[in-house]
Amino acid sequence: MPIGLRAADLATAFEAASDWDAYLASDVDRAGAWRSTREGLLLTSDQTQLLGGFTRTMRVLVVSGIWCGDCVRQGPIAQAIADASPCIDLRMIDRDHVASPVAHLTINAGARVPVTVFMAEDFEPVSVFGDRTIHYYRHMAAQQFGASCPVPGAGLPDDVQAAVVQDWLDEFERVHLLLRLSGRLRQVHGD
C-alpha cells in the first residue's frame, strides 16, 4: 500500500470540501467572526497586482475547524487572497469530515488546524502549510515569554496581522512560481 497523500485522495477531499459561503453556512452562529475578519482584511495594491498576474490554476484545501480561533484568524486571509485571483480554487473542509485528509497531516503529534494543502491543477500535491505562520508564532512567544501580557479578547495588532497576511502570500507566490516553471505543466499549457 502506498504511503503519503496522493492526488486521487486529495481530489476526493477537495470535492467533498466547501467554498467560503457554504463553509460558513455550516455554522451560522460562528460564521460572524469569520466574516468580520474577512471584511477587515484589505490587501495592498502590490499584493493585489501580484495575485492578478497569476496564470496557473492551483487548488488550495484548508483543513479547518469553524470553532477554531486560529482558523478564524487565518481562513479569511486565505479567502482574501483567493478573491484576488481567478486562478486560485480554494475550498475548506472541516477537520472531522469523513473525507478530511487530516490523518495524513498531523503536526507535532496533533490533528492541528488550520493546515493547508497546496496542489497543482490536477491535484498533485505541492506543499503543506500550517498550523501557524512565523510571525504569529513570534507574536505568541512575545506574549508568553516577553515583558507584556496579552489583553483578554484583544484583536491582533495591525503589524502582526499584516505580517501574517504576507506569510500566506509568500507561500501562494512560491507555489505559483513552482507550478509556472514546472516542466510538465509548461508542456501541458505550451508556455
Next chain:
Amino acid sequence: MLLSADILSPWFDAAEPYDAFVAGADMMQQSTWHERHGQLALDDTQQTLVGDFTRSMRILCLTGRWCGDCALQGAALARIAEASNERIDLRFLERSDATAALAVASMINAGTRVPVTWLIAEDGAPAARMGDRTLSRYRSMARKAIGDASNVHSPPPLDPVREVLAEVLQEVERVQWMLRLSPRLRQLHGD
C-alpha cells in the same frame, strides 16, 4: 504528506550527519557543498537566535549530492545546526534506489524532487515539511526563464545565497517556536 513518526523515524536513523554525507560525494560535488558552507556563516543576530533554542529537534533532509539547491539548503541547515548547541540533530539521505520509497511518498507536483526536508520534534513527531526550492530561488529562476512574464514584483536580493539561509532559518525558527509553545512538550519538560 508530512508522513508519520513510524514512517520517518527509521529513515532518520539510517541517515548520515552532514560531514559524513558530504564525504560520500565525489570531489567536484564536495567542493560545491564546501563552498556553500563557507558562504553561509551565521551573522551575530542569527547566531544569537539559534543559540537560544531550547527545544531539541530533528531535521531530515532527502537530498542529492549532485544537486545545487540541495548543497545550498543543506549547507545552510548545517550552519544552523552547528550554532544550536546540539539542539538540532541534522541528518541527510541521498535520493537513490535505496530511498525510493521515501521519495515516492514525498513527491512534489508529481516529481520526486529534492531537497525535501522534514522538521521533527524530539520524539520523532513530524512538525513541518519544506521543499523543494525557496521563494527567493523561484523568483530568481522565473526572472531568468520567462522574463517579463514572470510576474515577479520583488527586487532581487542583495545576496541570493544568504537570502536562502534567511529563508531556511525562518522555517527552522517557526518550528522551534511551535515546539517551545507546544502544550504536550511543555508538560513533558515542565516549562
